[in-house]
Every structure is written in structure tokens, then in C-alpha cells.
Amino acid sequence: MEFDRNYNITWGKEHVGFDNQGSEVMLSLDEHSGAGFGSKLSYGSGIFQMRMKIPPKDSAGVITTFYLTSFDNAHDELDFEFMGNGEGKPITLQTNVFVDGQGGREQRFYLWFDPTTQFHTYKILWNDHTIVFYVDDTPIRIFKNNTRNGVPYPSKAMQVECSIWNASWAGQTPIDWSHAPYIAHYQGFSINDTCSSICNHQDCSGVQHCSSSEYWWNSKNLWQLDTNQQKKYKYVTTKYMTYDYCTDRERYPNPPIECNFNRFDAI
Numbered sequence: 001m002e003f004d005r006n007y008n009i010t011w012g013k014e015h016v017g018f019d020n021q022g023s024e025v026m027l028s029l030d031e032h033s034g035a036g037f038g039s040k041l042s043y044g045s046g047i048f049q050m051r052m053k054i055p056p057k058d059s060a061g062v063i064t065t066f067y068l069t070s071f072d073n074a075h076d077e078l079d080f081e082f083m084g085n086g087e088g089k090p091i092t093l094q095t096n097v098f099v100d101g102q103g104g105r106e107q108r109f110y111l112w113f114d115p116t117t118q119f120h121t122y123k124i125l126w127n128d129h130t131i132v133f134y135v136d137d138t139p140i141r142i143f144k145n146n147t148r149n150g151v152p153y154p155s156k157a158m159q160v161e162c163s164i165w166n167a168s169w170a171g172q173t174p175i176d177w178s179h180a181p182y183i184a185h186y187q188g189f190s191i192n193d194t195c196s197s198i199c200n201h202q203d204c205s206g207v208q209h210c211s212s213s214e215y216w217w218n219s220k221n222l223w224q225l226d227t228n229q230q231k232k233y234k235y236v237t238t239k240y241m242t243y244d245y246c247t248d249r250e251r252y253p254n255p256p257i258e259c260n261f262n263r264f265d266a267i
Helices: 002-006 228-240
Strands: 008-012 017-018 024-029 035-039 041-054 063-071 077-083 090-096 107-111 120-126 130-136 138-144 159-166 182-187 196-197 241-242
Touching: 002 008, 008 159, 017 063, 017 138, 024 035, 024 077, 024 159, 041 063, 063 120, 063 182, 077 120, 077 130, 090 130, 107 138, 138 228, 159 182
Parallel strands: none
Antiparallel strands: 008 035, 017 024, 024 182, 035 159, 041 120, 041 182, 041 196, 063 077, 063 159, 077 090, 090 107, 107 241, 120 130, 130 138
């Protein structure tokens, strides 16, 4: 199976199921455990995507994820996190960017569709110049490489991770276990348009070759959005974004420096 070729179950094995001849993976969460799986290799650049269907019902306190992460103490990480909904409320999609162990760069969205009813594609483009988060080919977030201006930028080899877990311990709404098990569905386990990085538990940072122009996702035309993508990006961030750390003056009286470079009007 393609899943077995590229991924391992990392925890909660008894809460992992397979369907459609192994082309679909279900991660379930109940009172006892959640579950997760991760890529066998680490990567230094590429386009990473996963097709997902989020748990339905009253799922407040349930977090469903697809993300990239390094595993050193000061880790880099790029997150898609679906935050479960209360009765009658929409699912919130949260994105975040960690560099050297520092996060706090959350942006949240209500999507223009119900992510619990059918599969949608969630994608991250990561090269040495820009990071773009996509939902079904629509860009919803950009994080540019502005290290020359003092902005930290993810540069460590990262693995692909997916999970479902109980977030009530982290201050989220307690889960209503009467609706359990909560089941997240995943499809699309190929990892083709990526640059793998040779690393071990001691050192997973040697990714210099992954910025080579021989890889098409590093080409100059992908350093920024084209005109059509810019329009989509502006529309989504204006209409569907519900929280942006860059405008949270209580948390950041002085906005982080990268906020000057990642607004839609600066793209």
C-alpha cells in the first residue's frame, strides 16, 4: 500500500483503521486515546498535501491535524489544525508557523464549505523563498522568507504528521464523549513533489540541496502568487479569516516584524 510505503503509525495503533483497499485511513478518538501517523522520511522542501474529512457531530475539544515538523528541541513546524465545533457552530481551521521552537503565529478561518461532509485537499508549498497554505488550490496564508530583514524562517528538515487528539487538557472545551468515537478520514498518501533529506535523531538540519533549482517547486514563478491566486488570497483573507495574530494588539502591542511582509496588500 502507498500508506505503508511512505508512512508509519506513530501512536494509538488500536485507533487506526483502513478502508477502500488501504487507500483511506481513519483515525479515531475516544475516552482512551487518539491516534497519529507520520512519514518515514524527512524533507527539506516541496509540496505536501493530504485529503481530509473532519469528524462531524459536536466535536468541541477535538483537534484534527495535518502538519510538517522537525523533532529537535527548537523545532520548526507548519500546521493545519482543525478545531472542533460546538453545536451549530462551524469548524475552525487554524494555521500556525513555528521557527526554532517559537510559534504564536496563528491565523484562523471559517471555511466556505463544511469540511465534515466530504474530502478536501489541504496543501503546503515550502521552498527557500515562501510558504503557502492552500485549501483546494486556494491560497489562504503566505509566509515569506525575509531573513534579510530579521524574520526567522523554517529551514530544518521536517516530517509529515497527522493526528486526532483531545485538546481539552490544553484549555479547550471539554469533549462530549457521548458522540465518540470521533473519526477523521485521510486519503492521498503519495509524497512525490518533495526533496527528502538524509538525517538522523542527532542531526536533521542538512537540507541545503533541497533549495536547488532542479526541483520545480523552487522555480522563480513559485516565489510569489500569480495574479489569479492573489485575487483568491485577498478574497479569502478578507471574507473568511476570523483571527490574525498580526492584528491582536492585546497579545502583540507591537506586531511581529513579519506582519509587514505577509499581508495580502504586500504580496
